[in-house]
Amino acid sequence: MAVAHETTTGIDAAPRQQSAFSRFWQQNGAGYMFLLPWLIGFFGLTLGPMVSSLYLSFTDFDLLTSPDWVGASNYVRMFTADPKFSTSMRVTMFFVIFSVPLKLAFALGVALLLNRGMKGLPLYRALFYLPSLLGASVAIAILWRQIFAGDGLVNKVLALFGIVGPSWISNPNYSLWTLIILSIWQFGSPMIIFLAGLRQIPQDMYEAASLDGASKWRQFWKITLPLLTPVVFFNAIIQTIEAFKSFTPAFIISGGTGNPINSTLFYTLYLYQEAFGFFRMGYASALAWVLLALVAFFTAFSFLTSKYWVHYDD
Amino acid sequence: MTIKLDRRQFLMGSSALLAAGAAGVSPAWAQASSLRLIFWGGQDRADRTYKVADMFTAAKGNDIEAEFLAWNDYWPKLATQTAGGNAPDVIQMDYRYIVEYAKRNAIAPIDDLGAKLAEAGFDADQLEGGKVDGKLYGISLGANSVATLVNTGAFEEAGIELPTNAWTYDDLMEIGEAFNSANIRGGMRAIADGSYSEPMLDNWLRQRGKALYTAEGKLGFDEQDAVEWYQLWSKLREAKVCVTPDNQALDTGPLETTMLVTGKAALMPSNSNQLVAFQGLVPDKLDMVGYPRIAEGVGGGHYRKPSMFFSVGNTAADKEAAASFVDFFVSDPEAAKVLGVERGIPCLPATRDVVSPTLDGPNQIALNFVANLGDLLGPLPPPPPAAAGEVDSSLIRTLGQEVGFGAKTAEQAGKELVEGASAILSRAAS
Numbered sequence: 030m031a032v033a034h035e036t037t038t039g040i041d042a043a044p045r046q047q048s049a050f051s052r053f054w055q056q057n058g059a060g061y062m063f064l065l066p067w068l069i070g071f072f073g074l075t076l077g078p079m080v081s082s083l084y085l086s087f088t089d090f091d092l093l094t095s096p097d098w099v100g101a102s103n104y105v106r107m108f109t110a111d112p113k114f115s116t117s118m119r120v121t122m123f124f125v126i127f128s129v130p131l132k133l134a135f136a137l138g139v140a141l142l143l144n145r146g147m148k149g150l151p152l153y154r155a156l157f158y159l160p161s162l163l164g165a166s167v168a169i170a171i172l173w174r175q176i177f178a179g180d181g182l183v184n185k186v187l188a189l190f191g192i193v194g195p196s197w198i199s200n201p202n203y204s205l206w207t208l209i210i211l212s213i214w215q216f217g218s219p220m221i222i223f224l225a226g227l228r229q230i231p232q233d234m235y236e237a238a239s240l241d242g243a244s245k246w247r248q249f250w251k252i253t254l255p256l257l258t259p260v261v262f263f264n265a266i267i268q269t270i271e272a273f274k275s276f277t278p279a280f281i282i283s284g285g286t287g288n289p290i291n292s293t294l295f296y297t298l299y300l301y302q303e304a305f306g307f308f309r310m311g312y313a314s315a316l317a318w319v320l321l322a323l324v325a326f327f328t329a330f331s332f333l334t335s336k337y338w339v340h341y342d343d
Numbered sequence: 344m345t346i347k348l349d350r351r352q353f354l355m356g357s358s359a360l361l362a363a364g365a366a367g368v369s370p371a372w373a374q375a376s377s378l379r380l381i382f383w384g385g386q387d388r389a390d391r392t393y394k395v396a397d398m399f400t401a402a403k404g405n406d407i408e409a410e411f412l413a414w415n416d417y418w419p420k421l422a423t424q425t426a427g428g429n430a431p432d433v434i435q436m437d438y439r440y441i442v443e444y445a446k447r448n449a450i451a452p453i454d455d456l457g458a459k460l461a462e463a464g465f466d467a468d469q470l471e472g473g474k475v476d477g478k479l480y481g482i483s484l485g486a487n488s489v490a491t492l493v494n495t496g497a498f499e500e501a502g503i504e505l506p507t508n509a510w511t512y513d514d515l516m517e518i519g520e521a522f523n524s525a526n527i528r529g530g531m532r533a534i535a536d537g538s539y540s541e542p543m544l545d546n547w548l549r550q551r552g553k554a555l556y557t558a559e560g561k562l563g564f565d566e567q568d569a570v571e572w573y574q575l576w577s578k579l580r581e582a583k584v585c586v587t588p589d590n591q592a593l594d595t596g597p598l599e600t601t602m603l604v605t606g607k608a609a610l611m612p613s614n615s616n617q618l619v620a621f622q623g624l625v626p627d628k629l630d631m632v633g634y635p636r637i638a639e640g641v642g643g644g645h646y647r648k649p650s651m652f653f654s655v656g657n658t659a660a661d662k663e664a665a666a667s668f669v670d671f672f673v674s675d676p677e678a679a680k681v682l683g684v685e686r687g688i689p690c691l692p693a694t695r696d697v698v699s700p701t702l703d704g705p706n707q708i709a710l711n712f713v714a715n716l717g718d719l720l721g722p723l724p725p726p727p728p729a730a731a732g733e734v735d736s737s738l739i740r741t742l743g744q745e746v747g748f749g750a751k752t753a754e755q756a757g758k759e760l761v762e763g764a765s766a767i768l769s770r771a772a773s
Contacts, residue, residue, distance in 0.1 A: 092422045092423065092425065092426035093422065093425055093426060093443070093444070093447040093449055094447055113737070178593060179589065179590055179593065195589055196589040196590060196592070196593060198593075199589045199590070199591075199592030199593045200589045200592070200748075201748055201750070283595060284415070284595025284596045284597070284600075285415055285595075285596075286595065286736070286740070288592060288595075288740070288741065288744060289588070289589070289592040289744055289748065290741060290744050290745050290748060290750055291741060302736075304419075305418070305419035305422070305423075306418075306419075306732070306733075306736065307732070307733050308422055
């Protein structure tokens with residue numbers, strides 16, 4: 030009783046200015062303390078390095094000696110005098126343009142199959158999700174090498190039909206496609222999200238459509254897809270960003286070279302080569318910022334066009 | 344009576360315990376300084392190196408914390424550690440990078456150790472190779488030379504006579520045709536595609552009296568040379584003497600992916616010290632000969648290269664201890680027996696004498712090869728310019744591949760090589 034009394038009088042007596050902070054602290058302090066580990070990580074490991082890489086992008090920096098300010102010349106060189114920049118950009122755009130829609134279509138297809146309420150659904154869901162967990166790993170990239178090499182699994186199967194296949198991963202005509210297939214194979218996470226989205230679609234719409242004699246095909250185009258567009262939109266953005274950032278498979282499969290003939294020279298791989306192969310940290314930082322701008326542009330573009338094709342209920 | 348701890352006391356007590364535990368396992372400060380060692384290489388090299396590190400610890404008391412990586416991962420890691428002021432005390436160094444690291448004071452001069460080793464008869468050319476601007480920055484761990492590795496089992500099976508150091512590119516053509524008509528092991532070809540091997544191009548240029556780079560760091564050959572080089576390999580490729588381009592592209596660096604180990608070719612351009620590692624991966628007996636001559640009797644393409652150095656990091660707390668480890672590594676007789684010629688032929692005569700009788704097959708072959716180069720041997724070229732690595736990875740490797748896959752003609756590739764390399768060199772020099 031006495032304690033409670035003291036507290037109330039304490040607040041009344043405290044000067045106004047001081048109490049603003051202490052009241053804030055009393056209300057939110059615990060929350061910020063819980064956030065502290067994340068905040069330390071964000072400022073120390075994300076924001077700090079980002080700011081310093083922005084600075085470095087205007088310098089020549091070889092790691093061993095201190096950075097020299099060179100103004101915008103890194104950016105100028107990139108757009109005017111660097112053929113590998115345009116090669117890597119072309120490879121990455123090709124990868125994004127083909128892998129993202131194919132992966133989403135595949136994920137949606139599997140989600141539709143799984144949505145028919147079959148037995149053992151959780152098991153299948155987990156199994157199909159598995160490649161997404163393994164996808165970016167070194168082990169899978171090495172496995173991919175074995176499967177698509179000249180004497181790999183794919184060609185052994187083809188040999189059964191009398192077809193002599195090329196060495197898919199080391200032939201510049203096919204190597205990028207093996208990486209696209211690897212990416213499609215990791216359809217698990219968009220599939221899970223599609224599955225959740227499909228569950229949200231009210232069943233009575235399908236019942237009404239069936240009564241009106243709409244075919245399954247028509248139901249898909251007129252009910253499922255339009256009502257699923259918010260989920261498609263979300264998945265498309267996430268997967269596009271992922272595709273732009275894709276690095277490990279190309280790095281492992283080509284041994285860090287982007288070969289054969291730079292056909293798998295992803296933008297991130299080129300960035301890595303500049304940074305850690307030739308120790309041009311300044312130029313690599315500039316490349317990183319251009320990638321960030323590009324991803325931001327694509328994301329903004331998707332948001333701007335979304336009002337024309339994404340249907341929200343509310 | 345039971346002991347009661349409330350939550351706060353429990354936390355304090357357990358963290359005190361943790362702190363005590365941590366203090367207990369951390370190295371005591373009074374001990375002899377411990378050394379950090381970093382090197383590139385495979386498991387075989389690591390086993391030998393760790394064994395010698397343990398011998399040094401037993402003899403001198405310094406703990407050695409060693410770390411090894413593959414070549415491609417090694418340089419980023421070393422550069423990052425150096426930039427962070429956290430470079431290891433003993434650093435394995437390559438001819439290509441020693442100038443760069445020395446000029447930036449990342450490694451320390453070790454002339455005292457050099458003088459001591461010179462007195463013991465350390466090969467003068469190998470000491471010279473570790474000098475930058477007159478100061479010694481690296482102790483050569485062995486001499487080696489480029490060499491063509493030969494799968495003798497495959498030659499025997501195909502009934503083809505083994506090449507010798509006298510062999511030429513014309514002989515290579517004949518061997519290739521013989522392999523094609525023998526058709527062994529699912530169409531094994533004679534040789535890996537050497538068109539994008541920088542050392543093989545270098546060797547071929549030297550035989551023509553040219554070089555990859557001049558002492559001033561400029562390009563040492565012209566478009567005509569480059570075009571002829573690509574034409575030579577196009578001819579070998581068309582005649583199916585060398586492996587197909589998509590097979591060659593499977594070679595991404597690790598020994599396991601090379602054409603010799605995957606059994607696609609019976610010959611492969613490599614280095615003399617690598618025979619030991621390759622023999623561990625190939626069931627057939629391996630041998631080695633020089634790179635082919637451009638014509639009968641033409642020599643001078645090969646040279647005795649310091650295969651790698653040990654340097655002392657400039658941030659090392661105890662440089663003397665680090666230098667004494669390097670000294671131990673190259674001169675201790677017991678260490679020499681463990682190391683063999685895996686890093687090249689030892690440069691101290693006393694060490695060579697200890698090693699020579701202990702050598703088994705592949706090591707003996709490597710030693711004999713480097714000791715008997717004869718007229719193949721030419722002078723040591725100047726250290727390559729800093730941008731040589733970029734010329735190799737951005738141009739030599741890519742252009743050879745482009746010609747192989749038919750994306751460019753030999754003429755186009757030759758022109759691009761000379762123009763591109765000149766541009767890279769002048770950009771790096773500015």
